[in-house]
Amino acid sequence: MPELPHACDVLRDEVDVLRTLAPSEQRFVRHGTYTGRSVSVRGALDPVALGEAFDFVRREYPVVACRIMEDTAGQGYLLAPDEQAWTPASVRQGDVETVDPPVVDPAGQLAYLDVVGSGADQWRVTLFAHHSIADAGHCVGLLSGLWDFYTRIVDCAPITVVPQAYPKPLEWYVEAHGIVRSVASGFEDVTKPLPPETDVVPAAGEPTSSTLARPLRARLDPDTTTRIVALGRKSGVTVNGLVTAALLRACASETVGGAVPLGCLYPVDLRSRFDPPVAAAAGTNMAGMASFAAEVDPSGSLMELAQRISGRLARDLSSGIVHQSVLHFPDFYGAARTYSLAGHIAVTNTGVVPAFRTPAAIALTDYEIVYLSAHPRPSAGASASVTFLVYTFARELTVGLLGGGANTDGLLAAVRAELTALSVACV
Template sequence: MRRALCPVENLYVAQRSRAFLSCALRGNVDPSVLAEAFDALTTEHPTLRSRIVPAEGGHALELLPEDERPRLIRREGGDEAYIEELNVPLPVGGPLSRAALVTTGPDTHLLTVTIDHTVTDGHSAITFMNALWDRYGELVATVPGQTPPAPVAEAEWPRPVSELLPAADPEETEKYLLRRVEETGAHPVELLAFDTPRDRPAGSEDPSEHRIEVRRLVLGAEETTRLRSAARDAGVSVHGLVAAALMTAARARLDGDGPRVLGCMSPVDLRARLTPPVSPSVMVASVTSHLQAVPVGGETDPLDLAREISTRLRESVERGDHFHEMRIMPRVPAHPALQMGSVIVTNMGATAAPRFPEGVEATDVRLVPARESYFPQAGRSPVMACVVSFDNRLAVELPHHTACFTPQYMRAFRDDVRTALLAFTQDAAPAPASAG
């Protein structure tokens, strides 16, 4: 059973990017029941028990044989378990999903779920994690002798989002592409130079010395509320404030005080903008992007920068540019500047954390993007930031490869972003006192 990948999905095959979700847990987790829940959901989602195979004109999804489909992996580990699982790839030809339950202590566990970006985006990945715990809760609540929850019939392959776009005049799409190419050519953006040593002879470095790591910024519930109040009072989006903080931190790492053109690449979710809308439970990549080049100087007011980013993004969505962006995505390899930002700011917004059954408590929930290749030989690259709020706590995850940016560099970058975000909240109204 196969399903051909559309041109947009074929791009993700080469990128080898993935969504990495995790829950740090305390309490009694039954591994066998969790494995049953994972099997049930992968049965309902054929993309999650598939592999990528060559096909005419590109690639296709092909169902894995029963003995090769992904199953919950059970193992023991310690503090390094998170980074170890983050660095496990999903190679072409293998399963497009992976789940691991790591026992980290007498009463603690770490659940990780990895899904290939070819078949998911941030919203559907989070929805899958939540559905996994919902199914687990249903199974553990089943009384002995009671009929367990009925399995859902195997679903058909989901249609590619690129086939669900509204009709468009090909000439208009071509005009849009030419305008975008002209704009990016006229305003090339600057990237941050890697800070790792470059004096080793070519080929002398052991790739195993390096790995993907994550620097993380988390605001507490009151700080998050203040940031939202600051955005509302200023008439900007929270995304605009976070993007401005990231671009300000990036500008501080470039020479001089004069304006330097920086690019901010923001995701645009298509699910709610299609007719009919596509449910977050459908496991497909349903996201495109908006890139804007903005001159940023050493004296640029971060709030003015946030207003510009918010306004440009809003106006782009109002024009329907996101549909054009999806249509021209197959042309990006010929024009890589179309998606070249100094910072890439993915934003899932405020998201509900999974609902855990009695006896299981989550001490942390995270979403981090990762990929196979970070190209240290390029010497510079965008900085990736994944922004998501679980249970009213805004987190900015900054994944990086240690062959490109050192942990020290990214810690300082994170700290600068935190300082910029908290500066926005200084004049914001405090969170209302809770009753009682």
């Protein structure tokens, strides 16, 4: 990867600097983290038209062409785009069953499109967006826009580009709504103070080559998924609560012994919880954080555990704990952190993936969440023991797994078993 220019060299021109990134955005700068959405495509895809659609995405969402630079302390700055340096879509022939890390550079632009074809009608299309400027909601919105523009191009339909304003961080919306930091962060169940002598900023070292994390997955069929959703409606417990309980039980079942103390930390999308609601493209990382801890017994009641998880989240939302949690982020992430989150179970539930608009000649047959680190360096943030990614695409509930060590296969099998048992409970 080419050496990044020194931020101070750029920051002399203050017109070029849009703003300093907020703490909710800064935590993705150190690794150059891009969040990716990868879809399998069957049919007569026109890669030239898809490249044109990607250019329309750049015009409608100018933030994706922006740049991020760092100063010597690792502080991230959002810079205006260099219109002459835009990297167009990468199109090549290859194995559509793999996802290869593309060459990306946060100092160049914040979104990349990778298109791989195999034969005449098998494709993989992966859109990468830097996590500092796009969370799950925004990234899916970008992908939806890409396919909408593509469909209009191949169908010769009129195209109107409406440039969106640069998105604002969650901290901006919290302040605008008069929310202030409380004594409690909401993370207390999964944190412990760092010893005073702890070096919270590991030696920077040289960034290594880009790395891609592609979670292993457990996928449920539509009938099983429908039964789990029906159980949530019937019991009055959220699907998020049911699935999170199943994931915690799966982790506990892979530990020798009875009840196991487990702590869970998960993001909560706050877009719809502000008045007025925040549009997908109007916010960067709009997730507050919620936590839950319990002695989890695999032989106990899953429903009782799910009720406790849902009840805790409902209380933390109604009390405002989740909304103000972002104001505590400096205590838990980055160079100024004073608490450790090491060892928690991370669960990110991005919900139902919308149906993307596509022309009749193609069909999207699969959807995955992947992560790309443009310049991996030693971590200065929270360390999860295992990370679960939960989403539903084409009526199929999917759980992706990152981490898990040597027992990854066993843990994924336990996840499938717990979710299958959960669906049977509705019969």
